Amino acid sequence: MTDAALARRRNHGKWKDLLVRWSFMLPTIVLLTAVLAYPLFYTLQISFSYFDMSIFGAGEWVGWENYETVINDYRFWESLRVTLIYLIIALPLQVALGFGIAFLINAEWGGRGLLRALFIIPMVVAPVVAGGVWRMILDPLWGTMNFLLGLVGIGPFDWFGDPQLAMATIIIIDTWRWTPFIVLIATAALLALPRDVFEAAKIDGASWWATLWSVALPLLVPIIAATFVIRWLGAVKLFDIVLASTFGGPGKATSVINLFIYEEAFRSFHFAESAAMVMIVLVLTMILTGLFLRGSRKLEELY
Amino acid sequence: MNCKNGVGPSRRKVLGGAATALTAMALGVDGAQADSGLGASGAPVELRVIANSAFSHTWQTVLVPEFNKVYPNIRVTIDGVPYNEHLAKLMLEATSTNPEYDVLVIDDPWTPQLAQLGALVDLKGPKVAPITSADYDWADFNPAPLASGEWSGKQYSIPVRSNMLMMFYNRAHYQKAGLPEPTPGLTWKQYFEQAPKLVQDMNGDGTIDAWAVDTFFVRDQLTPTIWQAIMNSNGGALLDDKGSPIFNNEIGVAALEMHRKLLDYAPPGSLGHGLQESLQTFRQGAVATMFMWGSVYKASGIDTRASTLTLKELGMQVMPVGTAGPGTHRGIWTAGISAKTRKMKASWAFVEWLTSKKGEAVNAALAGSFPARKSTLTQPSEEWMKPVYIALQQAYDVAANGKMWRIRSPRSDATQQILADEIARALAGQVTPKAALDLAARRISRILR
Numbered sequence: 001m002t003d004a005a006l007a008r009r010r011n012h013g014k015w016k017d018l019l020v021r022w023s024f025m026l027p028t029i030v031l032l033t034a035v036l037a038y039p040l041f042y043t044l045q046i047s048f049s050y051f052d053m054s055i056f057g058a059g060e061w062v063g064w065e066n067y068e069t070v071i072n073d074y075r076f077w078e079s080l081r082v083t084l085i086y087l088i089i090a091l092p093l094q095v096a097l098g099f100g101i102a103f104l105i106n107a108e109w110g111g112r113g114l115l116r117a118l119f120i121i122p123m124v125v126a127p128v129v130a131g132g133v134w135r136m137i138l139d140p141l142w143g144t145m146n147f148l149l150g151l152v153g154i155g156p157f158d159w160f161g162d163p164q165l166a167m168a169t170i171i172i173i174d175t176w177r178w179t180p181f182i183v184l185i186a187t188a189a190l191l192a193l194p195r196d197v198f199e200a201a202k203i204d205g206a207s208w209w210a211t212l213w214s215v216a217l218p219l220l221v222p223i224i225a226a227t228f229v230i231r232w233l234g235a236v237k238l239f240d241i242v243l244a245s246t247f248g249g250p251g252k253a254t255s256v257i258n259l260f261i262y263e264e265a266f267r268s269f270h271f272a273e274s275a276a277m278v279m280i281v282l283v284l285t286m287i288l289t290g291l292f293l294r295g296s297r298k299l300e301e302l303y
Numbered sequence: 304m305n306c307k308n309g310v311g312p313s314r315r316k317v318l319g320g321a322a323t324a325l326t327a328m329a330l331g332v333d334g335a336q337a338d339s340g341l342g343a344s345g346a347p348v349e350l351r352v353i354a355n356s357a358f359s360h361t362w363q364t365v366l367v368p369e370f371n372k373v374y375p376n377i378r379v380t381i382d383g384v385p386y387n388e389h390l391a392k393l394m395l396e397a398t399s400t401n402p403e404y405d406v407l408v409i410d411d412p413w414t415p416q417l418a419q420l421g422a423l424v425d426l427k428g429p430k431v432a433p434i435t436s437a438d439y440d441w442a443d444f445n446p447a448p449l450a451s452g453e454w455s456g457k458q459y460s461i462p463v464r465s466n467m468l469m470m471f472y473n474r475a476h477y478q479k480a481g482l483p484e485p486t487p488g489l490t491w492k493q494y495f496e497q498a499p500k501l502v503q504d505m506n507g508d509g510t511i512d513a514w515a516v517d518t519f520f521v522r523d524q525l526t527p528t529i530w531q532a533i534m535n536s537n538g539g540a541l542l543d544d545k546g547s548p549i550f551n552n553e554i555g556v557a558a559l560e561m562h563r564k565l566l567d568y569a570p571p572g573s574l575g576h577g578l579q580e581s582l583q584t585f586r587q588g589a590v591a592t593m594f595m596w597g598s599v600y601k602a603s604g605i606d607t608r609a610s611t612l613t614l615k616e617l618g619m620q621v622m623p624v625g626t627a628g629p630g631t632h633r634g635i636w637t638a639g640i641s642a643k644t645r646k647m648k649a650s651w652a653f654v655e656w657l658t659s660k661k662g663e664a665v666n667a668a669l670a671g672s673f674p675a676r677k678s679t680l681t682q683p684s685e686e687w688m689k690p691v692y693i694a695l696q697q698a699y700d701v702a703a704n705g706k707m708w709r710i711r712s713p714r715s716d717a718t719q720q721i722l723a724d725e726i727a728r729a730l731a732g733q734v735t736p737k738a739a740l741d742l743a744a745r746r747i748s749r750i751l752r
Contacts, residue, residue, distance in 0.1 A: 054420060056398035075724065140572030141584065160575030163731060249522040250574040251731030252724065266391050267524070268717035 098182025131244025340648030342376030
């Protein structure tokens with residue numbers, strides 16, 4: 001067989017292999033295009049168009065007009081600010097609490113399995129139900145929280161009437177809901193840590209704190225960073241808990257960006273402006289996620 | 304015999320002919336019904352209605368059987384939609400190439416928007432007028448609720464469940480505070496003079512357990528209706544004759560300050576209160592007064608599962624009197640016919656029956672819906688309805704005189720959302736009433752332009 005024939009056969013084999021690979025990927029590509037790419041590009045199209053209510057779809061092309069309207073709307077920036085406050089407080093709190101609780105329940109003791117199982121409950125409760133239940137618990141007039149705090153001489157607090165407390169309420173509910181998720185990840189990570197390193201630390205006479213600070217934490221840093229990114233991706237979508245508990249109030253104190261976009265789209269029927277907001281938030285989220293992932297990789301390299 | 308010799312018709316032929324004739328007669332009748340668009344016994348017309356989930360089930364179980372006594376061959380299915388999704392669903396329906404619904408039940412501010420889209424049939428126009436009964440009495444409707452279904456001089460929908468913003472009060476609280484029972488002549492000035500006394504200890508345990516008022520304070524589209532009712536009662540208006548916002552004037556600002564002042568006499572946490580929370584505090588006897596939609600009256604005073612109050616304790620009247628008169632606000636559910644329906648006659652048969660004198664009386668008696676017709680209001684079927692209908696009639700008159708309704712525009716929902724946002728910020732103290740209303744006026748002006 002000549003070299004040319006061999007090359008042809010190799011080339012043919014290469015193409016065949018490529019075809020087989022793509023044929024396996026095709027259903028996924030079609031599905032992703034249908035459920036992800038199409039809505040995304042449609043939203044993009046609407047964001048650059050006048051939304052024609054008579055056809056309930058994108059009408060005339062208006063360029064950057066919708067983006068200008070959004071950028072000049074103080075409510076958009078206000079909602080972004082509110083979202084940022086929530087993220088800055090809630091995310092570190094949940095990660096710290098999650099890993100802290102995981103450390104505490106990692107020790108060998110009876111009933112540990114049951115406690116871990118109980119931790120799953122907040123995660124499986126529907127967010128709207130969680131918001132509603134917490135609204136009842138924190139109700140200043142009828143709720144049990146103020147009653148219990150009153151027994152020890154604290155309060156009463158107007159959980160939904162005070163702008164700062166309302167934000168705290170959202171963070172409390174969200175933390176109650178999502179900390180168990182981090183506890184589960186952290187517990188799994190702790191169990192996966194190499195035992196010999198800890199045994200070596202023990203032989204060297206390291207204290208509990210020294211073991212935690214100098215052994216466990218450095219080993220866990222990549223996991224903590226990854227957990228932060230996962231939780232960040234969930235947290236930026238915060239919507240239902242706010243809708244069910246504070247409705248974005250009092251005033252606009254808890255009007256997070258997703259709630260604002262929803263209200264603009266489905267209450268005021270400003271679909272084009274809402275689409276522009278979605279695209280801006282998407283770009284911001286992608287940039288920040290990219291930065292977090294990069295930071296996460298750097299930490300992995302460092303530790 | 305002729306039949307035997309073959310000259311006359313045989314028995315079989317006679318029987319056969321009779322059967323054929325009977326079948327033809329039957330088919331003729333059915334055919335006529337089918338042609339009328341009202342269905343036939345073997346071929347009923349299927350009619351689909353979209354309504355609010357708060358009352359759709361009651362209508363389906365209580366009103367549809369009554370309707371079927373008159374029109375047995377029209378099968379009506381009423382689908383309930385939660386309020387927050389209702390308008391979006393109607394808009395999608397209006398623009399759909401394959402619409403599902405024949406009859407659309409519409410909230411007060413939505414008629415212009417749907418009419419603008421061409422989603423509704425003109426009920427006094429050429430499609431419906433010829434099939435309307437001669438005794439259908441348009442003039443019997445109170446003008447305020449009927450106007451809810453009008454837009455650009457056309458009648459697109461008709462009241463089926465009327466509602467007005469009213470002042471509810473608990474007589475026990477007034478007695479305990481040593482205050483006279485409110486009358487429709489109660490002024491805002493008197494109301495605020497009495498309010499501190501209504502914040503009291505009802506059970507005598509030494510702690511405050513009752514407050515003067517609860518109503519809409521939360522960021523919600525219905526919250527501005529309270530501010531607007533106060534403003535309207537003091538002679539203010541949302542828009543001028545040219546359609547430009549004027550609510551950010553002295554009267555509007557003073558009204559918002561009064562709305563905010565109500566919080567001083569409201570229970571803790573009231574800033575987060577809307578419809579459900581206000582109802583809860585009032586029905587649990589924790590507040591003396593409540594500014595709320597009148598339709599909650601029956602459940603508040605009769606339904607022991609929903610309320611601790613009795614009819615003896617419960618009073619209802621128009622909202623207090625300002626410099627121009629009493630206040631109220633209109634909130635009417637109306638029924639219209641989809642412009643895309645292929646069952647025009649059956650659709651109108653349902654809407655016509657439901658809004659006729661008889662249908663409205665049935666709706667009021669069995670489903671507890673508030674009527675819009677003067678004749679129904681003067682003939683209450685139950686004892687508890689008598690004072691309620693008197694108050695309702697007064698509210699209709701007051702609303703008609705003061706144009707006490709939301710902005711009539713195809714962009715009504717957007718304007719109401721702006722008011723909801725800004726009024727909530729002012730109530731929460733995040734901005735002054737003047738600043739909130741100025742900003743709302745600028746934004747609404749842009750939208751309406």
